[in-house]
Amino acid sequence: MEVIIDPKSGFCFGVNKAIGLAEEELSRKGSLFCLGDIVHNEQEVERLANLGLKVISRDDFFTLQNCTVLLRAHGEPPEVFKYAQKNKINLIDGTCPVVTKLQQKVKLSHDLLPKEGTLVIFGKPNHPEVVGLNGQIDYKAHVVQNKEDLLSIDYSKPLVLYSQTTMSREKYWELKMEIEERIHSPELLDAYDTICGQVANRAPWLKKFSKGVDILVFVGGRKSSNSQVLFAHCKAANANSFFITNPDETEKISFENINRIGVCGATSTPRWLLEQVANAIKNRANG
Amino acid sequence: MEVIIDPKSGFCFGVNKAIGLAEEELSRKGSLFCLGDIVHNEQEVERLANLGLKVISRDDFFTLQNCTVLLRAHGEPPEVFKYAQKNKINLIDGTCPVVTKLQQKVKLSHDLLPKEGTLVIFGKPNHPEVVGLNGQIDYKAHVVQNKEDLLSIDYSKPLVLYSQTTMSREKYWELKMEIEERIHSPELLDAYDTICGQVANRAPWLKKFSKGVDILVFVGGRKSSNSQVLFAHCKAANANSFFITNPDETEKISFENINRIGVCGATSTPRWLLEQVANAIKNRANG
Structure with missing residues (x-):
């Protein structure tokens, strides 16, 4: 049995870059403000919160002084940069290039x-x-x-x-x-x-990826519309497709007599979660 | 019986502009050089030739001096403009904006x-x-x-x-x-x-137009690949679609008990040809 993680699943380039900047600063300082959710995935937000990342709102931001704030990949309007300069806020700019x-x-x-x-x-x-x-x-x-x-x-x-x-x-x-x-x-x-x-090419790529495996395990959020749309594409390309939100749910899928298992996710699914799912599947096969 | 000429058929904006410039100059001077075919339609090229338009090749152009040359909608590289300036060639620039x-x-x-x-x-x-x-x-x-x-x-x-x-x-x-x-x-x-x-929207538009008529008459060139492609779209949208190249060919189509007839063409079909076709159909109905 072979478990293949889709090489193109996981956060996009821009989100990965912003998260990398957050992790770097957190490893040195232990805490950091982030203006808005860094990504629309609860599990990743929780992981970063545990490392010391504190999500603040725009209203919060415009009351701050003398601190460090991370700007996420989406980018910000000029008034954020102006306010930061006036109020000695050190910005870590995670805006996607x-x-x-x-x-x-x-x-x-x-x-x-x-x-x-x-x-x-x-x-x-x-x-x-x-x-x-x-x-x-x-x-x-x-x-x-x-x-x-x-x-x-x-x-x-x-x-x-x-x-x-x-x-x-x-x-x-x-x-x-x-x-x-x-x-x-x-x-x-x-x-x-x-x-x-x-983002735009994820759907056509997932269709290809789904066709190349015997069972497709899609990891996404139940409330994520992106997850629902992408999963529909997988299901259409490969009827043997299953939607799960965490590694425990692999238990409901039967992998008997299966050769190739594909694991993929939405654009908001962290790569580490795909790896946990792949490991859970491998452990079941060996256990 | 109603004959409707597709309002969007006929040459594109850029080609019409270049032809307008040619006609204007020809009406004053009676003759004009044009660098390359002004449009890939023999009937239109012949019509303009009769007005005095002389198509020249690039090799011809680089031997000319003290004359007027029309540049067609496709545009030209800088060396054409440089040569013209050095050799006192008056350029009428028909490049599409x-x-x-x-x-x-x-x-x-x-x-x-x-x-x-x-x-x-x-x-x-x-x-x-x-x-x-x-x-x-x-x-x-x-x-x-x-x-x-x-x-x-x-x-x-x-x-x-x-x-x-x-x-x-x-x-x-x-x-x-x-x-x-x-x-x-x-x-x-x-x-x-x-x-x-x-150009890009012609196909989806023609599909719509074809569906709205009882018979569709498509006017194009037998050797024009654009004509073949666009006609295929019409035929798929309306099985009652006919391909012709000139007004005489309307005789092979039966318009009995037909209410709405649509006339349209490729991007290289002149509007006056569509009008001739529409008139031929009307004359037959009245004759």
């Missing part, structure tokens, strides 16, 4: 855009990444999630379209086509598919 | 890219638009058409991806995903989907 680059592009595009033009961001209006992007341009972006949100735009004027890095590419495409239908002349539109492949 | 903007972006990206990085253009290597784009950066781009062309790239270094405006978006996506799989870190990749919606 892909997001940093996107923030710079949004700012540059806005600077170059005629006053009457519109900068559109395809994203969730209150998502921290969108707040960080929109903050670059004094919150002047028109944030859209669906076709209805496109109605109030002036299509006779220049329009720039960006996307939050973690949105669906299919939806981005639909919206871009809708804008192309409406805009008075194609030269007025500058559209940038700024969706990060680490 | 969407292509001009893309040329500027490619140049800027290349200027900002570290020496060891790669600028990749998804396009046909000898397509005039690609020559124009690549010429902006001394032909240093790596032009790719398929996955095999991606093998020789160094994925440990920064990479910028652009697309010729008339490529397939599905293929762009596939290649982008392939690059994302290979690249050592997502922050190394800057990918721009610069495919023009006027």
